[in-house]
Amino acid sequence: MTTTKKxxxxxxxxxxxxxxxxADAAQxxxxxxxxxSNCAACxxxxxEGRGTMFPPLYQSDYIxxxxxxxxxxxxxxxxxxxxxxxxPYNGFMPATAINNADLAAVATYIMNAFNNGGGTITEKDAxxxxxxx
Numbered sequence: 001m002t003t004t005k006k007x008x009x010x011x012x013x014x015x016x017x018x019x020x021x022x023a024d025a026a027q028x029x030x031x032x033x034x035x036x037s038n039c040a041a042c043x044x045x046x047x048e049g050r051g052t053m054f055p056p057l058y059q060s061d062y063i064x065x066x067x068x069x070x071x072x073x074x075x076x077x078x079x080x081x082x083x084x085x086x087x088p089y090n091g092f093m094p095a096t097a098i099n100n101a102d103l104a105a106v107a108t109y110i111m112n113a114f115n116n117g118g119g120t121i122t123e124k125d126a127x128x129x130x131x132x133x
Contacts, residue, residue, distance in 0.1 A: 024108075024120060031109025034102050039110075042093075047114040053091040055084035058114040065117035070107050071129035100126040 036045065042054040049056030057063070062084045063070040077095040081088060096103060103126040112118050 027105045027108050027120070028112060030102070031105035031107070032113065034098065034106040035109050035113075038096070038098070039106065047110070049084075052087075052089060055082065055087070055089045057110050057116070059085070060114070060116060061085050063110070063116050067107060067111055067117075067119055067121050067125070068129065070110060070116075071103070071121065071125060072132065074103060074107065075126070075129045075132075100130070103129075 039057075042050060043057050044050055044054075047056055047058035047060075049058075055062065062082065063073070073093065074096040078091075078093040081090040083089070096106075098106075100123040104121045104123050107121040107126070108119070110116060111121065
């Protein structure tokens with residue numbers, strides 16, 4: 001491979017890596033906006049939770065490395081007792097009525113910003129969670 005081809009290949013690789021980071025950053029930014037306007041009133045701005053009704057989302061063993069549980073909670077809601085980080089909670093969370101792109105963005109934000117194992121949630125993941133019974 002010539003030097004010119006190597007430089008061109010490196011440039012293309014750099015652009016593709018950069019654009020994937022930009023997409024993740026854009027999704028995180030959108031997710032943060034959605035979280036702050038829809039979730040923070042109950043779960044706290046930093047995911048710390050509120051009292052005995054609203055569990056923490058920050059380092060939550062309920063969703064840690066389990067994005068499917070987070071999506072299921074968001075799409076179907078929660079009604080009744082659950083245990084998070086060893087503490088009982090018995091409240092009600094309604095199903096989230098937002099589109100798949102926004103659902104994926106806020107779930108990605110929660111999984112990453114609140115140290116729940118990271119990862120990227122896709123629109124396909126959100127659609128599958130909504131369809132699951």
